[in-house]
Amino acid sequence: MSLFLIFLSSFLVNNIILMRFLGLCPWLGVSKKLSSALGMSGGVLFVMLIASWFTWAIYKFVLLPFDLIFLRTAAFILVIASLVQIVEMIFRKFIPALYSSLGIYLPLITTNCAILGTTFLIVDNDYSFVKGTVFTIGTALGFALAIILFSSIRERLELSEIPDALKGTPIAFITASLMSLAFLGFMGFLGLSI
């Protein structure tokens, strides 16, 4: 697959939230306001890129040559958890402005299954370094697109009258269902499938 198709597939057709159902917790939790949605998207893009580079390198140069693939799950989650800690420390020390806008989202990102899921998908699809990077950028931008659209809809939902039982999460999921239906329209685009 060409780089452009990989990007398009991870960005729209296989959108990480609406099609793959990864990273639903931060998506529901941080989408009440547009500003926090933007912050979260920035944090995810940043951590996802670094995490995919590190886990790709560890998989290629440590786990594969020494026949340790069974340690994949444990190794990847520990790498991501420690990476987030290090990034947080570096931000706090050297880039305080960025820390104050992204800082609170960083711990949340550790337990974000979107990050771990992306690293697994890269390894499973046997992507090269460049393809993996393009895939990660596409996935993170897909996350950003979904969370920004959703937070805008949600700000509007605050003002609407909703049946008591459907308030909160249920109406959010109904919105998600309609958004996902719209994204289903990208299926078959340039011959791409789910």
Place this chain on the structure above:
Amino acid sequence: MGKYFSEGIIKNNPVLVLMLGLCPTLAVSTTAFNSLGMGVAVIFVLALSNVTISIIRKIVPDAVRIPVFIVIISTFVTVIEYVLHAFLPDLYSQLGIFVPLIVVNCIILGRAEAFASKNGFFASLLDGIGTGIGFTFAIFLMGAIREIFGSGKLFGYTVFGAEFVKAPVLYMILPPGGFLVIAFLIGMMNWIRQRKGKTKNSIQI
């Protein structure tokens, strides 16, 4: 003791009440069989990690407890991953990356942190199995509803007759259907609790 077991099934159902572990619930519930497979895998990991954590809870220093929990959980996840790969290869390929992703399922780390690290061996075992059954119940309900409407069958048996199987509501098996079914299941739980006169904020973790 029985309370530890039954608490997680309906009253504090991890998915429908506490909204934990939503990603696998939506992603693998395309058929009832896949849902059951995922549910059993989660019961296995949850029960064993709860037991292990409750055994070592007095040795582990507080500062490093989360990494220790994660390593324990990922060990059991790797075990179930290899077992599924060896004995149920079809199910394994259907569940895909959601088997290794059990490790970041918030239900498991949540029970480890909130229950197993404070309670004894037997209570933790019961809590793990009970919460696991609660998860399985929710994901099975999702899978059954989606399979019945999406393909007209349940476990391969026709439900609405042959005409329906020819033109089922395909929407239900595709991703949008997952969002819709979970929305109405959570809405139904809310409705039942509101009718009982309980406030939404009475959830205890």
